[in-house]
Amino acid sequence: MAESTGKFLVGVYDDDDVILEAVGKVKQAGVKIHEVYSPFAIHGMDVAIGHPRTRIGIAAFMFGVTGLACGLALILWTMGFDWPMIIGGKDPISFPNYVPVLFEMTVLFTAFGMTFTFFISNGFGPTVKPLLFDPRCTDNKFVMAIDLSKNKLSEAEIATVLKSSGAEEVSVKQV
Amino acid sequence: MSAHHHEAVSVEEQFEFTSESKRQLAIGFGIGVVLVLIGAYLLANGGGGHEAAHGAAAHGAEHAHGAAGHHEYKWTTRLWANLWTNSIYFTGISVIGMFFICYNYLAQAGWSVVFKRIPEAMPAFLPVTGLLMLLTFFVAGHDMFHWTQEGITDPKSANYDAIIAGKSAFLNTPFYIIRLVIYFTLWYGLWRVLRSFSLKEDLEGGTEYYEKSIKFGVAFLVVFAITSSTAAWDFVMSIDTHWFSTMFGWYTLASWHVAGLAVMTLTVVTLKERGYLQAVNESHLHDLGKFCFAFTVFWTYVWFAQFLLIYYANLPEEAIYYRERFSGYGGIFKGPFFINIILNFFVPFLVLMTRDAKRTTRVLKVACWSIIVGHYFDFWNNVMPGTVGEHAGFGPVEFGFILMFATAFIWSVSTQLTKANLIPRNHPMLEESLHHDIA
Numbered sequence: 001m002a003e004s005t006g007k008f009l010v011g012v013y014d015d016d017d018v019i020l021e022a023v024g025k026v027k028q029a030g031v032k033i034h035e036v037y038s039p040f041a042i043h044g045m046d047v048a049i050g051h052p053r054t055r056i057g058i059a060a061f062m063f064g065v066t067g068l069a070c071g072l073a074l075i076l077w078t079m080g081f082d083w084p085m086i087i088g089g090k091d092p093i094s095f096p097n098y099v100p101v102l103f104e105m106t107v108l109f110t111a112f113g114m115t116f117t118f119f120i121s122n123g124f125g126p127t128v129k130p131l132l133f134d135p136r137c138t139d140n141k142f143v144m145a146i147d148l149s150k151n152k153l154s155e156a157e158i159a160t161v162l163k164s165s166g167a168e169e170v171s172v173k174q175v
Numbered sequence: 176m177s178a179h180h181h182e183a184v185s186v187e188e189q190f191e192f193t194s195e196s197k198r199q200l201a202i203g204f205g206i207g208v209v210l211v212l213i214g215a216y217l218l219a220n221g222g223g224g225h226e227a228a229h230g231a232a233a234h235g236a237e238h239a240h241g242a243a244g245h246h247e248y249k250w251t252t253r254l255w256a257n258l259w260t261n262s263i264y265f266t267g268i269s270v271i272g273m274f275f276i277c278y279n280y281l282a283q284a285g286w287s288v289v290f291k292r293i294p295e296a297m298p299a300f301l302p303v304t305g306l307l308m309l310l311t312f313f314v315a316g317h318d319m320f321h322w323t324q325e326g327i328t329d330p331k332s333a334n335y336d337a338i339i340a341g342k343s344a345f346l347n348t349p350f351y352i353i354r355l356v357i358y359f360t361l362w363y364g365l366w367r368v369l370r371s372f373s374l375k376e377d378l379e380g381g382t383e384y385y386e387k388s389i390k391f392g393v394a395f396l397v398v399f400a401i402t403s404s405t406a407a408w409d410f411v412m413s414i415d416t417h418w419f420s421t422m423f424g425w426y427t428l429a430s431w432h433v434a435g436l437a438v439m440t441l442t443v444v445t446l447k448e449r450g451y452l453q454a455v456n457e458s459h460l461h462d463l464g465k466f467c468f469a470f471t472v473f474w475t476y477v478w479f480a481q482f483l484l485i486y487y488a489n490l491p492e493e494a495i496y497y498r499e500r501f502s503g504y505g506g507i508f509k510g511p512f513f514i515n516i517i518l519n520f521f522v523p524f525l526v527l528m529t530r531d532a533k534r535t536t537r538v539l540k541v542a543c544w545s546i547i548v549g550h551y552f553d554f555w556n557n558v559m560p561g562t563v564g565e566h567a568g569f570g571p572v573e574f575g576f577i578l579m580f581a582t583a584f585i586w587s588v589s590t591q592l593t594k595a596n597l598i599p600r601n602h603p604m605l606e607e608s609l610h611h612d613i614a
Contacts (some may be wrong), residue, residue, distance in 0.1 A: 043614060096483055099483065
């Protein structure tokens with residue numbers, strides 16, 4: 001997620017339940033966790049890591065409102081003012097006719113907005129090489145990354161904590 | 176994680192229908208009766224001497240009209256129309272309890288198990304509404320349903336109506352009564368089957384009753400897929416006999432469904448506040464809130480789709496439906512028409528939008544009440560123009576009937592809840608439901 005460079009300690013786990021409990025143990029030992037990578041969403045993981053609550057709902061709402069406003073501007077201007085048209089005997093400006101357009105524009109803006117939000121917040125892009133601490137986290141392993149520059153404990157101490165919390169392997173990775 | 180707290184929650188709970196609750200419900204029902212009597216007295220005397228005298232005489236002589244070849248309004252029609260409105264509304268809420276259980280079985284959903292007894296308790300009210308509808312149809316069918324009038328299919332009669340005659344293969348009294356009986360028999364019968372499985376499962380355990388429930392639940396869904404539409408035509412759409420809408424089955428189902436979900440949610444929240452169902456956590460409430468929110472939007476979608484097509488095409492025989500409700504009968508239906516949209520769409524849509532709102536019992540209650548009251552207006556607005564027209568209104572009769580039906584329904588649900596452990600203790604999915612966590 002966040003753009004970080006430096007030395008990371010990477011623990012690889014075999015089971016989602018193990019890593020979920022490990023997060024608690026590691027935090028209790030006073031270690032700050034950078035991020036956890038998993039092939040699938042683990043229930044309760046965001047709470048366990050202590051990530052702040054997502055604001056994605058607010059973003060979606062804002063995109064929707066923007067779409068609604070743009071849709072209203074579009075149809076009011078084209079249909080109502082620039083080239084008024086009477087269709088089916090209805091006034092050029094009649095609200096019920098506009099509802100489908102407003103609805104579609106709301107949905108369109110929300111869908112595109114959320115897609116781009118997803119790309120940006122995950123650092124995806126045509127030329128960007130994604131940061132992967134261990135490629136197996138896209139397959140069958142669960143990976144916990146510790147940013148050593150943000151922890152007071154030594155590398156050896158953190159490695160012990162990770163091992164005792166159930167990590168199969170612990171390695172150092174420079175990014 | 177929150178999962179660790181569940182060990183402390185007991186699944187052994189017995190709902191107690193206290194004598195105090197019974198007393199309050201009985202008083203509420205009594206007030207309803209008194210209100211209806213007062214309202215009836217006012218209607219009988221308020222409509223002018225001639226009408227009142229005619230109304231009093233009309234009790235025994237339902238076929239008295241026709242001399243002038245026209246339909247004469249009787250004040251009693253308003254009572255019957257109210258009985259009909261409330262009956263179809265509470266029929267819907269009751270049958271939605273069954274609908275909810277069945278699609279949860281079909282989806283093999285686990286999360287809803289912990290409060291399954293609440294939707295399971297709702298369909299017990301069906302025989303009451305079913306019998307009341309039969310009674311209403313027999314006594315006042317001629318006053319409410321245009322198509323039941325004598326000679327309406329007879330080309331020689333002064334009453335002849337070619338459009339209605341064309342629909343008489345479906346809309347005729349014997350077939351109508353057969354259908355009405357079939358609906359209630361199937362809905363109630365299948366519910367009895369599922370209910371008995373559920374109670375036996377509580378005692379014996381195992382997965383045998385679960386598997387059987389899925390089979391019968393799917394059977395109900397097939398039945399309901401057809402009967403919910405045809406019932407909507409029969410109960411509601413046939414009042415405006417000339418008019419039709421191909422959206423109407425969906426529209427009524429959507430209305431029933433969201434009203435039933437709101438009643439269910441409100442019951443769960445109320446029970447939780449009174450110390451029952453402590454195993455229901457915020458995630459359950461969140462999902463119930465999502466159900467109410469989603470089907471609020473679904474109802475609005477269907478409502479608007481029906482409206483927009485008729486509005487745009489502007490065919491007289493279709494547009495009459497909205498003309499009557501928008502500007503007909505002195506415009507008395509215009510207010511309820513907009514109240515319908517406000518209470519059923521804008522309030523729940525805006526109130527339930529955020530995540531936290533769906534987890535807050537106070538907010539949930541506001542949204543549920545809005546939906547429950549709103550969908551009464553929905554049915555009121557569908558029944559009244561075609562039955563009583565300009566004589567419609569909100570008076571003691573309306574409030575009295577609502578009170579009578581609501582108290583009777585609560586009584587019925589409460590009685591059912593006492594008959595079994597409040598949490599289906601041997602349901603194979605119970606464990607999943609107790610650990611339901613959607614973060």
